[in-house]
Structures are given as structure tokens and as C-alpha cells.
Amino acid sequence: MSFGYPLRFSLYLSWKKVLRTKIFFFFMAGFIVLLAIFWWQAGYLYARRFFFSLFPYLFLLIAQDIFREEIDSGSLENVIFIRFNFRSYLQEKNISLFLLATIASTLVFVPFLLISLLPGDFSWAMFSSFFAGLMVGLYYISLAGLLGLRLRSGSNVLAIILIQVFLFLGLLVATSSGASGRDIIDLLISGQPQGSRERLILFSFLALWPNALTSRTYGSLGFKLEALALIFLFLGLQAWRLGRLELKRE
């Protein structure tokens, strides 16, 4: 797949930008500290589960202000982008950010993998969860990218996090709001929909909190295909919007 802009330069630019993004490193450091605490307090398996649930947020964080800063700053009105289309460069940022976040995630995943070999905690499902996490990461990048075409200064990421906060607040309220609320919670815990209404509920839940895909409950191919369909939708919408993007800075 070629977008006309050399990927290694997109990677280089993204890497340099990530190096400047202090919050990414704070998050990485905080994440590792939390993993260590979990490991110490609750054991290796809990820490591993915690890792799989949360590492997709690295992808979300790396996608903060993915497009707007460059579009608004005027840095795309550069001699480079007369020959190498700036729209292709922006599109390829999805790939370069995904690769960078994958490297960062792998660096944390590998110790888990190695340690699992020692006491016999190894399971092939670890890979399944890790790859599901990578898919969730791509989901976040594509969604944050789509939002980032309009939202500035990291508010694309903030919007997603706020929606998830409201989702969990809503679920908390649901637990104490009678039978129907508890039914929903039971459905989310079981991950076994009966009928189209329940399937729609689960689909909406995963669209809002795709991290659940890393758990065994949501390990079926159907859920992953749904997420994949949304990724293609977000990337398609991005490509459509980017294809019409103009540099209007005065």
C-alpha cells in the first residue's frame, strides 16, 4: 500500500513529535508503576489482565492532536509538500503512530511474556489478547484521527475519554436502577447476546469501550469483525475528509 509519501519520513516526524509529548511519557511511566503495584498487591495474572485492558490507551494518547496542530500551524505549507502530498502524509500518520505505539506496547508486553514462561503461566491466549489490544489501538487511532480533523489540542482524546467516563457512570447508575439495569450489566459481563436488541447493546458498548475486546468474554470473531468494520469506517471517513482538505491559513 503506497500513499505517495515515504513512510519512514512520516515515522521520523511522528517519532520526533512523540518525543516532545511529555504526557505520553508520563502516562507510560505511570502505567508501568501501576502494573508493578498490581503485580505486587494482586499477583502476576491480575497485572497481566490489567495490562491487556489498558495498554490500548497508549494508542489513544499518542493520537492526541494528530492532525490539527500541523494543519493550523502552517507547517504543511512547506516546500516538501508540493511534491509529497500533505494529504497522503496526514493519512500515513495513522500507520506511523500505530507502529510507534505498537513498539511501546511490545516493550511492556515482552517482560510479561518472558516472566510467564518461568512459573508456567504461559498461555497462547496472551497473544490473542495482545493482538486484540493492537486492534483496539488502531480503533482508537482511527477514531481520534477522525475527531482530530476538527478538534484541537488533544481535545479529540479528551472527548473519547469523557464519553467513556459517562458510559461507566451510566453503568454504575444502572446497577442500582432496577431489574432492567441489572440485566444490562449481566449482559455485559456474559458477553452472550440473545436477539438483536442485546447484540445492539453489546455492539454499542464495544464501540464506546473497545478495550473489552482484549478479554476472553469478547474474544469471539464476530465482535472483532464488528470492531474491524468500525475501523474501516473511521479510516474511510478520514480519507474522504483528508482528500478534500485544503490549507486555508491566511
Add this chain to the structure above:
Amino acid sequence: MSEVILRAKGLAKRFGHVQALHQVDLELIRGKLTVFLGENGAGKTTTLKIILGFLFPDAGSVDKIQPGLRIGYVPELPAFFPWLKGEEILGLTAGLFGLGETESKKRRDEAAAFLSFDLSQLKRRVRTYSHGNQKKMAYLQSMLLDPDLLMVDEPFSALDPVAIKQVRDLFIRLREAGKTVFISSHLISEAEKLADQVIIIKQGRTLLQVDWPEFVQKGIYVRARRVGSIEKIIRDRWPESQTSDDWLEGFILRREWEEFLSGLNDDLKEAALKDVEIRPPDLESFFLFWNRYRSR
């Protein structure tokens, strides 16, 4: 024989309710320096951005007639990736365009010496440079590509008088090397020293494109009073002139002016053309004349 390397035809562009361009036509000729003149908001930058592919035209087309045309570009307010140092930007540019380290260093050093750009600044992020040095950095980056066509929006803005002279000399050197330069500028006095071609744009329409040195050689500026009795004759024979109340003003080729006069009998000349002022054309009054009066 002049060789057109880029042609824009019938460009139109609307931003919301504002029709920025109505009809822009222009040609850039190899080895010539073309000056693009127009008031603020006339559509110069929009035209440049359409040519460069940063904006889509609503109508019209840009044909790069020379295959593989290498284009350099210096915007009015250059901006660079905020997180990159000068040397990283130049390295990235050289890498993208496949320049070897020796060649890119040679071109960089030459351009830096020409523009008196202190290379030690390259260790810093470009956004920490002064406006003038950011502008120089944009020139440096473009010169790295050895462009066939250099397009510059307000080439002298943010520059001190020394740098203005250096940039002017850079344009001359490029022209001497057979390169094409296209500048959009408000600084007419500087542009006049350089212009081979002049394009005037008003309210999103090209008014004219003229070979300036030829016009300076062959043309004149004419101003006369009490032309009321021959106003119709003037309108018929010299439609590009402007008459108002009792005076006449315009730019015309000397030969055409003489033909015009020879078509008038002595009495008319005596009665209608009083206080005739004739002088060589200068770019400022040429621009002001066209900008004030003419629209297609």
C-alpha cells in the same frame, strides 16, 4: 522564443460567501522573473496556493508544462514543524528529495553564505528563530532543492535592508542560471528592479500580464487636460486609457500614441490636448493606474 513552463487558466475559488478568485489566467516563462501585483485580498496568495496544490480550484486548471518541474516555495510567514530543529528540517528535506549528504551540504552552505544565515542556528528549533531568520530558513530549504521554479509570497517581508538586497541578488542569480522566479509582492520599488513580467490581479481577476522591460522601452505614460471635445475619439482609438471630466490618463506604446496623434487634425490637438505630460512608465504608477481604473 519564450518557453512557458506553467500555465494557470480560468482559476476560480470561493471561500464560503467570498468569491476569492473569479478568473485568474497567467503564464510563467522559463528564465523570467514574474511579479504578481494586487491589493490585499486581491487573490494573490490564493492563486499561489492553488498552483502549489494546497487549495483546490473550483474551476480552471494549472498545467505544469515542463515535466518534472522542481518547485521551491517561500510563504509569506513560513512555519515549520514546531518540534524540529533547523538541521532536522534540512536533513528531512534532503532525504525526501534523494540528495546526498555532500550535495545537500554544498547547496545549504552556498545558500546560507548568500543570505548571511548563521548555520549555528540550525541546532535550535526553527520556531525559536526571529521572523527574518525563519524566512531565510525557508529560502534555505527551497534552495536545497535547486528549484526550476521558485515561488515566493512577499519575498521581502520580515527582512532587514541587508537581507532584502541579498534576496534580490539571489533572484538575479537564479534568473541568470535560467531558473524561473514568481514573486507576489507589495514592495513595488523592489519588484520593479527585478521584474521581467508583471501580472496585475484585482478582485480575483487577472487584469493583464505584460513584458515589463519591453513596455518600459516602448511605452509611455501620458496625461493631458481638456480632452472633453475628443473624448469619443479617445474611447474609440485608445480604449485602455482613462478619461474623467476633462483629463486623460493612460499607458500606451509610443508608436500607438504617435498613431493616435496623427489621426487628429491640428485644431483638435490644439484645442483638446492641453498640458500633455509624457514620461517613461514606472511600475508603481502603472500598477496604481490599472488597479484604480481597469476591470475586465
